Amino acid sequence: MGEFQKLAKLSDLKEGEIFVAExxxxxxxxxxxxxxICAFADLCTHDGEDISTGELEGDVIVCPRHSAKFNIRTGKVLCMPAVEDLPVYKTRIVGDEVEVELED
Incomplete structure (x- = not known):
């Protein structure tokens, strides 16, 4: 089990836009x-490139390089060339902070 980390303020997150936390x-x-609030690894499991610059279509993100698609709620891969699911993380809101459960 991971540890929750503060990664953003609630006001940083907008519907239909991706906020990237390092x-x-x-x-x-x-x-x-x-x-x-959905949280997911910023990488395409097909080639390891950042996926955050891809198009967000509802709860689906499309990789900008090879058009692999993933459900950002579940992490499930939806089309080739990716075959491995996208890591997704549990989130919680504490006050105005968004916390994400991550493993080191």
Whole structure:
């Protein structure tokens, strides 16, 4: 089980936009989907490149390099060329801070 880390303020997150937080070991993409906060690894599991610059279509992110698609709620890969799911993380809101559960 990981440890929750403060990665953003609630006001940093906008519906349909990706906010990227840097941690010691991870880059994490965060976005709002209605009242839900989604957090996911900022990498395409197909080639390891940043996925945060891709298009966000509801709860699906499209990799800007090879068009692999992932569900950012579940991490499930939705189309090739990726075959490995995207790591997603639990989130919680404490006051006006967004915390994400990460493993070192």
């Amino acid at each position: 941690t010691r070991y991870h880059r994490v993409g965060l976005t709002r989907l209605g009242d839900e």
